[in-house]
Amino acid sequence: MVSLACHLDDSDTFTQQALQWAAQFDNVCYLDSNGYRDNYGNIDVFIAVGCVESFTSTGADTFGRLQRFIDRHPNTWIPGYLGYDLKNEIEDLHSTHPNYTDFPDAYFFVPQYTLLIGQYNAEIKGPDPQAIIKQIEAIEISEEPLEFKGHLKSRMNRSAYFSAFSALQRYIQQGDIYEVNLCQEFFAEEVSLNPLSAYRRLNEVSPTPFSCFFKFGQKYILSASPERFLSKSGNTLLSQPIKGTAPRGKTAAEDEQLKATLAANPKEISENIMIVDLVRNDLTRSAKPGTVKASELLQIHSFKQVHQLISTITCQIQERMNATETIRNTFPPGSMTGAPKISAMKLIDRYENSRRGVYSGALGYFSPQGNYDFSVVIRTLLYNAENGYLSFHTGGAITHHADPEKEYNECLLKGKALFEVLKSQ
Template sequence: MKPYPHFYPFPKIRLLPVLLHWAADSFDYMAYFDGNGHAYPQGPFENLFFAGNKLLDEEAFFEAMPGKEKVGILGYDFKNSIEKLESKNPEFFPLPELCFFEPELSLQLTEEGFYSKKRLSDSWIDALGSFPRPVDGNLSCAVSPQFPREVYLSKIKTIQDEIREGNTYEANFCQAYSGGFESWEPIAAYLRLNELSQMPFSGLFKAKSQWLVSASPERFLKKSGQKLVAQPIKGTIKRGQNANEDTANREKLLASEKERAENLMITDLTRNDLARVSQTGSVRVEELFGIYPLPRVFQMISTVSSELKSDVTFQDIIHATFPMGSMTGAPKISTMQIIDREETFNRGWFSGAFGWVDGEGDFDFSVVIRSIVADLEVKKLYFGVGSAITIDASPEQEYEECALKAQAILELLSGKPS
């Protein structure tokens, strides 16, 4: 994204909490993105903020709108609009499958100050500067998993039976934690989660009473000019407690035949998805099995890129690639049918995509994982965790991997170190 033209010397450390609370009071919709300075292949999220009141319908979302930005979430069940699929599992609360707004306010944040897309009035600066410093509210919420360990283990075995029958090769099976609250403060929760787990695709989203608090490690899709980049994650191991253990765990992940097989299957699926909208021969794997350190885990990340065909539309790209293979498995359609049958909740925004489209049609989207979805009106929240199930997967190890992925969020919601 090109730099915005107007600079204001308002340091991020002072600006951010006030900006988020001020915007939450002033706009129906807002979004904040932070890459936390990660050395991520193709770069992490840019540090951007958007706010507005104009919700876009599906036609406007896919329409080319030169000079206008679009920001929001594509929910997992948008798959049903792309393929002949359905979702019968109960939802924790209703969520829009497609929730994008057109920003009235667009900012790029730096440590020294922020850049604005348009010149801001003195009254706007005064209003922001005089907004009272926020006082943190309640971050705690008692949550529980949907089913006990024994049920989880039995479901993994059922999925492995489907693999033996040839109905899937790899399935990303997820479970959810959920809870209710009298009061819960999503902005303070986001700021705290970003202290506990600084991720390359950190984000906060408000859509009236509904919120996303995200610490995602994974990019879904990025477009820069005619270049398209996808970066599926498959392969997770915990960080060590010292340098030697850290190195040993990294090498263990890199050497794992099981994790490499999982990653390779999804990388191949991603290559096939990109090929549907890309120039012949342009799809290439820029990095296979890259191991990257994150605050609590190492992740195995592969990077696939391509050059788009000249006549491809934004809608063509989304229809060819969504949902991301890392959250479905392979082959996509039959595997989505299996996981919908074995899972016990409607994913909603979880495992969808969160990001923005700029005025030139470039975009960047994360995968909605390691993220809390909350509705302050119905006073409920949930988050999902999952892992890739293959024929060689150990149900017990997959259960432990899910617990590792849930660790930072459970620490946040309990107020206690996990």
């Protein structure tokens, strides 16, 4: 493996050329932070292409098998995803709905080439990095149409959503759960779509810190996730659950008012604090005693489509605990389940009428240094070009004081960018 660093005169152009070059491969992971900066992530743009070896979940011991796969490939990047339904391996749970997307529960690959692109430089690793630079720089950027052909439908209509909402709220009133995340699927069958154009449009409409174009074979994950699920940096684990959403304003004054309203909203605050407690409990399984801390509570982060309330929880990892164990101990993301977690997931399977699959799982990478960073798979389009099935979910938290009309509208708000992309024909 050869590494080459080069200076970039125009990193934006090079990045778009590199994305178009990468999309030609059967295996691609393109991650773009879109210039969002925090104290916890240091990648601007990451690209992995080609496949030396891959890992696919078979439905048994996924986390253990994945760790052995990582151990066989040290000192390299390993991008991939973990689907929500891996919960069935972790707990005594089941998923009864069909897997229409036909995505496996987990998929990772060891790439042939990796690129790290910054504001002024790019680092390319692979057998012949100089040849890769020439190939990328020779690419003529083409703005191809989306060519979306298909009819988008809702698997849970408004009345079915209200009925499920009411049933779940009764469990809260009875004290069986405190909070539960109810999601609904929008889908289309016999679809054709230009996935690269769809991703570019999505990243234009909704640029987020965990934007991702992921491809393996004919399966595509096009993500505009704003949420970090879990990262490992040295001996530190960090999770940043999102709970609390408000629209952007049409004017600067309205925008500031909406932020202030969100920051003071008792329902949104209680949602966030409940999930902070859940994540703290999850992290305790991996933590050295006394190291779990909620370092930042209820911080407002603004994105192009919405304002969000985000909290940050950290801990120090116990001795001799491997990477996939720390993920398994916290999986699936608490912001997408509810509290208590297992009870909420049982009710989710009963009252949602679609399989979540990749949605509300985790998407990201293991790094050569033994670290990892995974986002929550939300605001994400899943497309299987082989069987023509396209899907995305949206959801929101139900609490004792939640209003079904507001929550239903929040689902539509969270899906706004995806609706906009598919209608931009």
